[in-house]
Amino acid sequence: MTKLTRRSALKGGAGLLGAGALAGSGLTDFAKAWAQTAPWRPEAGATLNLMRWRRFVVAEDEAFNRIVAAFTAATGVRINVTSESFDDMQPKASVAANTGTGPDMFWALYSTPHLFPQRCLEVSDVADYLGKKYGGWVPVAEAYGKLGDRWIAIPAAINGGYINYRISLIKAAGFNEVPTTTAGFLELCKALKAKNTPAGFPLGRATGDGNAYAYWLLWSHNAAQVDEASKVIIRSAETEAALNYAKALYDTYVQGTVAWNDASNNRLFLSGELALTANGISIYAAANASTDPKQKEIAADMDHAYWPIGPAGRPTEIQLCFPMVTMAYTKFPNACKAFTAFMLEAEQFNPWLDAAAGYLTHTLNAFDNNPVWTKDPKNRVFRDAAKRSLVAGHRGKLDEKAATAMADFIVVDMFANFCTGRETAAGAMQLAERQLQRIYR
Amino acid sequence: MRIGRGGSFIGFENYIYLLDDRDFLRATGFTLVYTFIASIFKFSIGLYLAVLLNNNMPFKALIRAVVLIPFIVPTVLSAVAFWWIFDTQFSIFTWLLQKWGILEKNQLINWLGDPLLAQCSVIFANIWRGIPFIAITLLAGLQTVSPSLYEAATLDGASKWQMFRFVTYPLLTPIIAVVMTFSVLFTFTDFQLIWAMTRGGPVNATHLMATLSYQRGILGGRLGEGAAIATAMVPFLLAAIMISWFGLQRRKWQQGENND
Numbered sequence: 070m071t072k073l074t075r076r077s078a079l080k081g082g083a084g085l086l087g088a089g090a091l092a093g094s095g096l097t098d099f100a101k102a103w104a105q106t107a108p109w110r111p112e113a114g115a116t117l118n119l120m121r122w123r124r125f126v127v128a129e130d131e132a133f134n135r136i137v138a139a140f141t142a143a144t145g146v147r148i149n150v151t152s153e154s155f156d157d158m159q160p161k162a163s164v165a166a167n168t169g170t171g172p173d174m175f176w177a178l179y180s181t182p183h184l185f186p187q188r189c190l191e192v193s194d195v196a197d198y199l200g201k202k203y204g205g206w207v208p209v210a211e212a213y214g215k216l217g218d219r220w221i222a223i224p225a226a227i228n229g230g231y232i233n234y235r236i237s238l239i240k241a242a243g244f245n246e247v248p249t250t251t252a253g254f255l256e257l258c259k260a261l262k263a264k265n266t267p268a269g270f271p272l273g274r275a276t277g278d279g280n281a282y283a284y285w286l287l288w289s290h291n292a293a294q295v296d297e298a299s300k301v302i303i304r305s306a307e308t309e310a311a312l313n314y315a316k317a318l319y320d321t322y323v324q325g326t327v328a329w330n331d332a333s334n335n336r337l338f339l340s341g342e343l344a345l346t347a348n349g350i351s352i353y354a355a356a357n358a359s360t361d362p363k364q365k366e367i368a369a370d371m372d373h374a375y376w377p378i379g380p381a382g383r384p385t386e387i388q389l390c391f392p393m394v395t396m397a398y399t400k401f402p403n404a405c406k407a408f409t410a411f412m413l414e415a416e417q418f419n420p421w422l423d424a425a426a427g428y429l430t431h432t433l434n435a436f437d438n439n440p441v442w443t444k445d446p447k448n449r450v451f452r453d454a455a456k457r458s459l460v461a462g463h464r465g466k467l468d469e470k471a472a473t474a475m476a477d478f479i480v481v482d483m484f485a486n487f488c489t490g491r492e493t494a495a496g497a498m499q500l501a502e503r504q505l506q507r508i509y510r
Numbered sequence: 511m512r513i514g515r516g517g518s519f520i521g522f523e524n525y526i527y528l529l530d531d532r533d534f535l536r537a538t539g540f541t542l543v544y545t546f547i548a549s550i551f552k553f554s555i556g557l558y559l560a561v562l563l564n565n566n567m568p569f570k571a572l573i574r575a576v577v578l579i580p581f582i583v584p585t586v587l588s589a590v591a592f593w594w595i596f597d598t599q600f601s602i603f604t605w606l607l608q609k610w611g612i613l614e615k616n617q618l619i620n621w622l623g624d625p626l627l628a629q630c631s632v633i634f635a636n637i638w639r640g641i642p643f644i645a646i647t648l649l650a651g652l653q654t655v656s657p658s659l660y661e662a663a664t665l666d667g668a669s670k671w672q673m674f675r676f677v678t679y680p681l682l683t684p685i686i687a688v689v690m691t692f693s694v695l696f697t698f699t700d701f702q703l704i705w706a707m708t709r710g711g712p713v714n715a716t717h718l719m720a721t722l723s724y725q726r727g728i729l730g731g732r733l734g735e736g737a738a739i740a741t742a743m744v745p746f747l748l749a750a751i752m753i754s755w756f757g758l759q760r761r762k763w764q765q766g767e768n769n770d
Contacts, residue, residue, distance in 0.1 A: 274709035325598025
């Protein structure tokens with residue numbers, strides 16, 4: 070018996086609406102034609118459960134559900150989509166992998182598939198099919214999707230995080246744009262502080278923004294947690310330089326950044342009390358979508374910039390990857406593969422990317438020309454998120470160890486320990502080294 | 511042992527590692543301090559409230575119900591409310607202090623960003639939440655004290671304090687023992703409040719053993735280490751139970767001190 074709740078009724082309604090809209094748009098026709106020729110034939114009577122991260126951009130979620138509805142219409146495969154918050158995705162996926170039951174597919178975060186690589190269905194055929202058709206994968210996609218020669222997940226998209234700033238406030242501080250070097254960036258932050266309109270970056274339990282900031286600090290100074298042979302090299306002169314740079318920045322920040330979570334900087338920026346931070350495009354999207362004139366004003370007065378380049382001499386950004394993982398225990402592997410491929414076909418992916426309004430960046434080169442990157446110049450930096458991003462392990466392998474180090478906030482804590490004065494530079498590095506050595510033994 | 515595969519036997523390696531782990535030692539220390547301070551405050555304020563509520567006053571039932579509110583509200587909701595109350599920029603406390611002129615106009619208090627202040631903040635939240643449980647249970651205990659004892663004491667010329675000290679308190683001891691055992695256990699194993707307010711931050715200063723165990727075992731994927739931290743809580747909990755258990759066995763505790 071299906072339990073009918075208000076939620077499921079709404080969902081069902083949305084599904085019907087979606088299907089209705091599809092019939093008119095011709096998406097279903099494409100989907101049917103696609104299903105005839107696709108290399109994967111879904112198993113008879115297949116029903117899939119898919120768990121995804123909870124949406125931040127409503128239109129993106131709706132576009133995703135339209136893809137699901139089109140797939141169901143064409144193949145008869147029902148897909149139940151559930152969503153969980155960012156922080157709950159990885160524990161849920163880990164438990165499912167551990168117990169061998171749960172959703173057939175996870176649209177997960179970062180290197181989640183590398184936490185349990187042997188529990189992921191190999192999807193090399195899907196990756197090859199898509200890569201050949203759409204101009205190849207960007208390098209970071211290969212890094213996140215592959216373990217050795219096997220693809221264990223399809224990195225469907227990247228979420229870019231970049232510098233968000235208020236145009237008028239950096240002008241008032243004497244800058245026309247965000248400096249492209251770390252040294253110039255520090256000057257900007259100092260000038261903002263002097264004008265009493267400070268910047269702020271999270272040094273707290275912010276899974277996305279906090280790790281992005283901490284790894285940028287580390288890598289821009291040519292430091293890394295491990296070398297190519299997975300040897301822990303966090304205790305180094307480069308790390309110490311990164312720590313000192315971070316402390317100088319921290320002294321210019323708005324108060325409270327060590328207590329920030331992922332939502333804190335969005336909130337403060339939208340309240341007008343933060344001049345500069347790093348975030349996805351969600352602050353801009355929220356300000357734009359708001360009907361409040363004050364928010365509209367912030368949207369008009371803000372722009373995005375790349376992360377500054379440090380002594381390392383090249384972009385050293387870590388961007389959030391969203392890999393689509395099929396669990397090896399699924400009873401319907403072909404249906405899962407068919408859906409993964411279907412979702413990334415241009416007919417589906419282009420409108421989806423457009424609906425996400427810059428929140429998602431493609432990982433297949435052919436989508437560089439999507440109109441989302443040209444119709445609003447403030448979206449443009451996000452187009453390059455996948456190309457500029459380094460992977461979680463950086464010099465070391467992108468494996469479960471790299472994922473664990475990130476989930477445990479080891480590098481974030483190292484910077485927080487030093488910036489708050491709780492540890493000396495040597496003490497902070499030693500603490501991080503000890504924890505990393507345990508992970509990388 | 512990691513999530514998603516078989517384990518291998520490593521003996522006491524996890525415990526040996528933890529013994530030398532600064533974050534674990536800090537979490538253990540803070541768990542003890544958290545439990546100790548919160549319990550003392552909860553007990554004193556709870557007992558005081560119970561005695562107050564035991565008096566006859568108008569709207570007695572309504573006031574007793576109101577006192578229960580912090581206990582009825584789901585922990586996560588009240589924790590989120592506290593998260594706002596202690597927000598660096600939007601804190602109502604900071605706003606009030608600025609209004610009253612104690613703080614400068616643009617001076618902020620870094621409630622959850624400063625390790626010590628964050629620790630005080632979460633303890634405050636825990637005390638706020640825990641008082642009603644103690645107050646209402648002790649109130650139930652107070653109701654069982656026969657009024658004739660107070661009449662007798664009044665005839666003997668006992669002061670208010672003497673009545674409390676030699677009549678109320680001895681008769682209340684068994685209930686106090688039970689309530690405090692529960693209260694200590696709940697406080698020691700607290701999770702939701704910390705997780706919703708600070709996630710153990712800033713710089714791991716507010717991690718309790720329960721939250722550290724979750725962070726390492728589930729989020730970090732090292733089940734064995736997480737389990738070791740959880741297991742390390744057992745001796746402390748056992749000790750707390752033992753104290754009240756053996757205490758309860760003694761007649762002194764049951765019937766007052768001068769009654770061996």
